Amino acid sequence: MSDTRERRSIANALLRFLPSAAVFVAGLVAWELWVNVRDVPSYLYPSPSDIGGELRDEGLSLAVDDLRWTMIEAVLGFLLGSGAAMFAAVVFVHAKFLERVLFPWAIVLQTVPIVAVAPLLTIWFGFTLTPKVLIAALICFFPVLVNTTKGLRSISTQAVELMSILSASKWSIFWRVRIPSSLPYVFAGLKVASSLSVIGAIVAEFTGADRGIGFVIIQASYRLDTRLMFAGIALSSAAGVLFFNVIGALERLALRWPDARLDR
Amino acid sequence: MTNSGGITIDGVGMQFDGRQGVTALDGIDLDISAGEFVTLVGPSGCGKSTLLRIVSGLLEPTSGRVDVSGKTPNQARRDVDFGFVFQEPALFPWLRVLGNVLLPGRVLGRRNPNKGPESAEIARELLRDVGLEGFENHYPGQISGGMQQRVALARALSYGPKILLMDEPFGALDEFTRDRLNLQLLDVCNKAGSTVLFVTHSIQEAIFLADRVVVLSPRPGSIARIADVPWPKPRALEIRYEPEFAALTGELRGLLTVEDEVESAMNQP
Ligand SMILES: Nc1ncnc2c1ncn2[C@@H]1O[C@H](COP(=O)(O)OP(=O)(O)O)[C@@H](O)[C@H]1O
Ligand SMILES: [Mg+2]
Numbered sequence: 001m002s003d004t005r006e007r008r009s010i011a012n013a014l015l016r017f018l019p020s021a022a023v024f025v026a027g028l029v030a031w032e033l034w035v036n037v038r039d040v041p042s043y044l045y046p047s048p049s050d051i052g053g054e055l056r057d058e059g060l061s062l063a064v065d066d067l068r069w070t071m072i073e074a075v076l077g078f079l080l081g082s083g084a085a086m087f088a089a090v091v092f093v094h095a096k097f098l099e100r101v102l103f104p105w106a107i108v109l110q111t112v113p114i115v116a117v118a119p120l121l122t123i124w125f126g127f128t129l130t131p132k133v134l135i136a137a138l139i140c141f142f143p144v145l146v147n148t149t150k151g152l153r154s155i156s157t158q159a160v161e162l163m164s165i166l167s168a169s170k171w172s173i174f175w176r177v178r179i180p181s182s183l184p185y186v187f188a189g190l191k192v193a194s195s196l197s198v199i200g201a202i203v204a205e206f207t208g209a210d211r212g213i214g215f216v217i218i219q220a221s222y223r224l225d226t227r228l229m230f231a232g233i234a235l236s237s238a239a240g241v242l243f244f245n246v247i248g249a250l251e252r253l254a255l256r257w258p259d260a261r262l263d264r
Numbered sequence: 265m266t267n268s269g270g271i272t273i274d275g276v277g278m279q280f281d282g283r284q285g286v287t288a289l290d291g292i293d294l295d296i297s298a299g300e301f302v303t304l305v306g307p308s309g310c311g312k313s314t315l316l317r318i319v320s321g322l323l324e325p326t327s328g329r330v331d332v333s334g335k336t337p338n339q340a341r342r343d344v345d346f347g348f349v350f351q352e353p354a355l356f357p358w359l360r361v362l363g364n365v366l367l368p369g370r371v372l373g374r375r376n377p378n379k380g381p382e383s384a385e386i387a388r389e390l391l392r393d394v395g396l397e398g399f400e401n402h403y404p405g406q407i408s409g410g411m412q413q414r415v416a417l418a419r420a421l422s423y424g425p426k427i428l429l430m431d432e433p434f435g436a437l438d439e440f441t442r443d444r445l446n447l448q449l450l451d452v453c454n455k456a457g458s459t460v461l462f463v464t465h466s467i468q469e470a471i472f473l474a475d476r477v478v479v480l481s482p483r484p485g486s487i488a489r490i491a492d493v494p495w496p497k498p499r500a501l502e503i504r505y506e507p508e509f510a511a512l513t514g515e516l517r518g519l520l521t522v523e524d525e526v527e528s529a530m531n532q533p
Contacts, residue, residue, distance in 0.1 A: 158354035161322055165348045166371045166423075167341060176371065180358045257358045258405030 046227045054227040055234065062216060067235050070213040073129060073201035074243065077136020082144045082193055084137065086186070089148035093178070099149075110142040114203055122208035132204040132212070139200035140193035144186070151185025152178050187251040188262045194247045198240040213239075268333045269298035269345075269426045269459040271319060275328035277484075278314050288314045290484035292328070298426075301453060301460045303470040304478050307520065311485025312463040313351065316429045319461060320346045332427070340427075344372060347425035347458075349433040353412035355404040361415050362387055362400040368423045383422070390418040393448055395441070410437040414445065421452060428453065428460045435465065443501055446473060454497060467516050472504060479519050489519055 028048045034040075035047040042050060088106070092099035114135055121131035155177050163173045205214025213236045220228035255261050271294075278289040288311040296302050304312050317323040319330055321337030332340035340346065355364045365387040391400060394414040404412050413436055420428060434442045450473060453460050464470050470477045474493050481488040491512065495503050503509055 156354065158350050158352060159356065161317075161350070162348065162354055163371065164322060165320060165341060165344075165346055166368050167344050168371045172371055176367070177356070180356065183358075255358075257403045260358065 043224060043226060046230055050227050051230045051234065054231040058228065058231060059235065062213070062231065062235055066211055066213050066216050066232075067239055069211050070132075070198065070201050070205065070236065071239055071243070073132035073204070073212065074136050074197040074239075076129070077133045077138075077200055078140050078193055078197040078243075080133060081137030081140030081197070082190055085141045085144035085189075086148050088145055089152055092149050093152040106142060106145055109138070112138075114139055114200060115206075118204045118207040121204070127208050127210055131207075132201045132209070135204035136197040136200035139196045143192040143196070144189040147185045147189025147192075148182060151182030154185060155181050184255055184260050184262045187247070187255065191244055191247050191251070191263075194243045195240045198236060198243060202236055269457070270333050271296040271427065271459065271461070272331040273315075273319065273328070274331070276315070276318060276325045276330060277327035278311065278318060278323070279326045287484035289318075289325070290486050292485070292487060294478060294487065294490075296459060296461065298333070298459055299457045301450075301462065301473055301475045302478060303462045303464055303474040303476075304480060305464060305467055305470045305516065305520070306480030306485070306488075307482050308465070310480045310482035312480060313431050314485070315480075316348075316431050316461060316463060320348055320429055344423065345426045347420035347423070347428045349413075349416050349420045349428070349430040351431045351433075351435070353404070353409070353416040355412055355415055355419075357404050360401050360403055361391065361396065361407070364404065364415055365390060365418045365422050368419060372423060387418070387422055390421055391415070393452070394418050394445065410441055413437060414441075417445070417449075421456075424456060426458060428458050428462075430460065430462045432463050432465060434469070442469070447501065449473065450497060450499065467513050467520070468504060471509065471512055471516070472499065472501075477516065479516055481519075489516070491516060 032047050032049060035042065035045055046054075088102070092103065117138070118131065118135050121134055125131045125134075159177050159181070160173065163177060168176070201212070202214035202217070205212040206218050209215040213232050217229050217232040217236075220226075220232065251261060273292055273294040273296075276289060276292040277287070280286045280288055292315065294302075304315065306312055314323065318325045319332070319337055321339075321341035330337050332345065335343070335345075356367065359367065362384070366383060369383040369387075388397075388400065391397060394417055396411060396414055396418070399407060399411065404415065407415075413433060417433060420430075434445055437445065446469065449460075452458075460473075462470075462473060464473075467477075471491075471493055475497075477491045477493060478487060479489040479491070480486065493512070494508070
């Protein structure tokens with residue numbers, strides 16, 4: 001009974017992704033045809049099959065030697081940036097004054113171009129993990145801050161009145177009402193941050209690294225090795241999608257009540 | 265004022281500032297004795313919800329005072345003397361039905377006489393009483409609005425408050441469910457000896473439930489009439505078909521309609 005239901009839901013999921021997959025495949029086919037028919041120089045425009053070959057030959061070592069580091073940087077940055085953002089959101093919600101003083105600076109932080117900050121951090125911290133983690137954290141901070149603040153504020157007046165009738169402490173209201181009602185927003189922010197964190201790590205690697213997918217791509221670009229560049233791009237976006245989906249799975253675990261998830 | 269559960273409302277007025285400065289209530293005097301069931305009827309906007317919120321200490325009146333068995337409303341609220349059923353169910357969507365009914369017990373913690381496995385048993389029993397047996401593990405989002413309101417009722421009763429404040433709790437329910445819950449409410453309150461202040465827009469419901477019906481008139485919200493309801497409790501639904509019941513219903517309705525006419529006459533240019 002539940003087995004058939006499970007099978008049906010898997011079939012549904014496949015059906016849902018079928019159109020997207022079809023678009024992807026059609027794009028690849030068109031690209032392949034274009035490269036072959038127009039006879040463009042393959043060192044400039046490698047065909048999907050060229051890139052596929054590159055991935056087959058180099059993919060595993062790229063993943064193990066480089067992508068691994070990029071993802072470690074991205075995940076550490078994600079944890080650091082999101083953690084700091086959630087902390088700031090809790091502070092903001094409890095001290096309006098601090099929010100008024102600090103939120104404008106959060107916006108400034110958000111508008112600073114990270115490509116400009118990354119080299120600076122590399123000068124300060126060298127070819128270490130630190131600048132990459134910091135850049136990934138920086139890029140994660142704002143979406144999580146904005147969403148968490150909004151979520152913590154999303155409690156209904158009636159919920160607060162009910163807790164007040166029960167003579168509940170501020171602490172109790174925080175744990176029993178604010179946190180649960182913020183979770184849908186928090187996860188919406190975390191999902192955005194998860195995909196951004198990979199981008200942040202790669203940008204930081206551009207400015208000074210001796211390993212990582214960003215390092216591979218920038219090195220390949222000096223050699224006009226477009227195949228390797230495309231292979232790196234494909235791998236890093238696959239990793240970004242994977243990270244996004246891990247957070248999505250956590251979200252489904254945490255938000256079990258009906259209509260909890262905001263983007264459905 | 266030693267009777268536990270009595271309420272004295274003395275010259276209470278409420279003015280909301282705003283552009284026009286609404287006077288929601290003006291000079292409300294009302295004595296409610298412990299264990300009494302008082303219903304409030306009146307057109308919407310006449311300050312019924314505001315009065316409940318003042319009595320429960322959620323709102324500070326701009327004039328007059330309220331005494332709840334020798335305490336201020338705020339003290340009584342801190343002692344958790346009140347149970348409140350709001351106009352909307354106000355359930356926590358992330359808690360299942362049983363979890364919502366258990367919430368007060370969890371919040372009250374040590375102060376709560378009913379806790380541990382006992383309280384789960386009490387919660388299940390209350391859910392049975394309001395006809396929700398078998399829905400303990402549903403989320404609020406999976407049951408109808410009327411069922412949600414019944415969960416809210418069970419939640420308010422779960423910790424045995426001395427005073428029940430109910431703001432149009434059954435407005436969204438169908439007639440049959442409403443009848444059944446009315447009977448259950450009378451039964452529960454009778455057994456527990458709770459004092460009840462109950463807001464409704466149904467005159468019939470107001471009379472059926474009440475020891476006394478308070479009719480409010482709007483702009484500013486003030487008491488138009490306090491009517492004693494003579495039928496002894498426990499009551500059967502059939503009293504509603506007695507001529508005296510119809511007469512009282514007609515009389516109170518007349519009071520409200522006159523208000524409406526005056527109001528529409530005043531609104532004429
Ligand atoms: N928080 C508030 N701020 C300003 N005006 C309010 C507020 N709450 C209620 N009012 C006004 O007070 C009057 C009475 O409201 P309410 O007590 O909700 O009436 P009822 O419950 O009888 O429908 C209305 O005119 C309403 O607009
Ligand atoms: Mg109201």
